[in-house]
Amino acid sequence: MKLYEDLIAAIRALLPDTPDKACGFDPALCAEPGDKNAILFRGDMAYELGGSGKQSVNCTLFGAVPDAKDEVALYGKDLCELTQDTAFSHLTIVQLKDEDEETLRYETLKDIAFCQFRLYPKGYHIRISPSAGKEQVRVAKAALQQSPPLSLLNVGCSLIALLKAQPDVAAVKTVFITDPSVDHTALTALARKAKQITEAVQHTFEMNSLDCASCKMKPICDEVDGLRALHFKKEEERKKHDT
Amino acid sequence: MQTTIFAFCGKGGVGKTSLSAAFIRLLSEQYPQKRILAVDADPAVGLSTALGIEPPMTLDDIRLRIAQSIDKGETADAVALLSEAKFHLLDCITERGNLSFLAIGRPEAAGCYCKVNAYLKQVLEMIAGNYDFVVIDGEAGIEQINRRVMETVDCLVLVSDPSQKGIRVISTIRDVASRLAAAKHCGVIFNRTRDGFDPDGIEGLPPVLAVIGDDPEQAAHDMQGESVFSLSASSPLYGGAKKALDALLREINDEAV
Numbered sequence: 151m152k153l154y155e156d157l158i159a160a161i162r163a164l165l166p167d168t169p170d171k172a173c174g175f176d177p178a179l180c181a182e183p184g185d186k187n188a189i190l191f192r193g194d195m196a197y198e199l200g201g202s203g204k205q206s207v208n209c210t211l212f213g214a215v216p217d218a219k220d221e222v223a224l225y226g227k228d229l230c231e232l233t234q235d236t237a238f239s240h241l242t243i244v245q246l247k248d249e250d251e252e253t254l255r256y257e258t259l260k261d262i263a264f265c266q267f268r269l270y271p272k273g274y275h276i277r278i279s280p281s282a283g284k285e286q287v288r289v290a291k292a293a294l295q296q297s298p299p300l301s302l303l304n305v306g307c308s309l310i311a312l313l314k315a316q317p318d319v320a321a322v323k324t325v326f327i328t329d330p331s332v333d334h335t336a337l338t339a340l341a342r343k344a345k346q347i348t349e350a351v352q353h354t355f356e357m358n359s360l361d362c363a364s365c366k367m368k369p370i371c372d373e374v375d376g377l378r379a380l381h382f383k384k385e386e387e388r389k390k391h392d393t
Numbered sequence: 394m395q396t397t398i399f400a401f402c403g404k405g406g407v408g409k410t411s412l413s414a415a416f417i418r419l420l421s422e423q424y425p426q427k428r429i430l431a432v433d434a435d436p437a438v439g440l441s442t443a444l445g446i447e448p449p450m451t452l453d454d455i456r457l458r459i460a461q462s463i464d465k466g467e468t469a470d471a472v473a474l475l476s477e478a479k480f481h482l483l484d485c486i487t488e489r490g491n492l493s494f495l496a497i498g499r500p501e502a503a504g505c506y507c508k509v510n511a512y513l514k515q516v517l518e519m520i521a522g523n524y525d526f527v528v529i530d531g532e533a534g535i536e537q538i539n540r541r542v543m544e545t546v547d548c549l550v551l552v553s554d555p556s557q558k559g560i561r562v563i564s565t566i567r568d569v570a571s572r573l574a575a576a577k578h579c580g581v582i583f584n585r586t587r588d589g590f591d592p593d594g595i596e597g598l599p600p601v602l603a604v605i606g607d608d609p610e611q612a613a614h615d616m617q618g619e620s621v622f623s624l625s626a627s628s629p630l631y632g633g634a635k636k637a638l639d640a641l642l643r644e645i646n647d648e649a650v
């Protein structure tokens with residue numbers, strides 16, 4: 151999808167050229183699933199990614215994945231190398247099978263973006279605030295003491311498995327960043343923009359006002375090529391359908 | 394994990410909060426390896442003081458935050474809202490050793506507590522399985538029973554003073570609870586009784602678990618806002634709570650056998 155392309159390029163520019171760890175999707179690498187309502191208590195926790203007021207970012211974008219190859223990438227230390235709360239970003243790029251924005255359904259984007267809420271690796275308690283674009287993770291001492299210890303590559307494979315079960319997903323790249331030298335503040339701003347684009351796409355599908363001057367989405371439509379055109383196109387289709 | 398949920402109900406001012414706190418102390422002393430969740434479900438917000446725990450956030454804070462985000466036109470997808478609620482829920486749970494504490498808070502909107510009560514019910518269903526014991530200090534009266542907040546409760550502990558009004562309230566709660574099949578076990582604790590009080594003469598009550606007289610030590614603790622954890626083991630409240638807890642646990646164990 152072209153809508154998120156500039157953002158994806160901006161994110162790439164913030165990251166080092168090569169990740170510290172990476173792997174292709176392998177179902178055998180998926181983390182052991184846990185209970186969806188399990189609480190990881192502080193006493194059982196080694197540390198919290200994005201905890202103690204450190205920055206944390208969660209973002210799903212839709213666009214081209216390099217070579218359409220499913221991949222997990224990690225910039226920074228893996229779970230067993232970390233010893234304390236650290237800044238944390240988790241970004242996922244999803245490539246759709248049909249990349250034509252004009253045939254896009256908002257429900258499709260939503261179903262894909264919500265997959266992450268069904269990710270419950272054992273010993274890895276994820277909590278995501280969609281409104282703040284934050285993801286914090288309590289990591290269990292036991293998950294680090296097991297052999298082999300839980301890795302972010304395992305978690306990434308589990309997420310890809312969930313996403314690939316969606317009929318419209320062609321490829322997924324999920325990126326974890328624990329490297330404190332990466333600009334998590336800039337990533338936060340980019341994640342906010344991605345959320346605005348997704349909200350504007352939602353607006354395109356749900357609202358029929360064409361009065362841009364009174365629309366709260368105007369700033370993001372001014373900024374992102376194609377959003378306004380998509381909205382007008384959808385509205386035209388709706389009118390045709392109604393008549 | 395097998396979870397046992399106790400809920401304290403009764404008229405206002407009969408000592409539900411002190412007895413809930415005493416149960417929580419007893420459970421954490423008797424079962425140091427077990428996980429206990431203390432829930433302050435009373436908008437009067439007394440259990441936190443009785444336990445000496447100050448929660449940074451309450452369930453009503455989460456509910457309000459989410460309601461405000463909907464009012465502002467932000468995302469209203471149910472799945473996203475649930476994730477948002479789960480995100481903040483961990484910030485509401487204060488952990489101290491094997492004890493966790495969660496408070497319903499004091500809704501700012503006047504009058505109706507149904508929304509936060511409905512939310513409490515959902516939260517309890519979601520997280521209770523993480524604990525061996527859950528102790529709920531319920532609000533005065535019958536509302537939380539009526540609204541099925543207490544639907545998953547195993548042991549309903551009805552607390553009354555010797556007054557006719559107090560006894561009438563627990564009788565009504567018991568009737569509604571049995572109609573809604575709200576608890577497997579039910580018992581009464583009479584608190585702040587005077588010499589000569591005899592519960593045997595009162596008809597139609599569930600089994601009496603304990604009769605507790607005036608407790609000057611506990612009253613002084615209350616006045617000074619001290620936690621139940623510093624109450625001496627010889628205090629009548631502590632002794633009465635222990636007797637009631639032992640009786641209920643015996644009943645549960647007998648049933649399991």
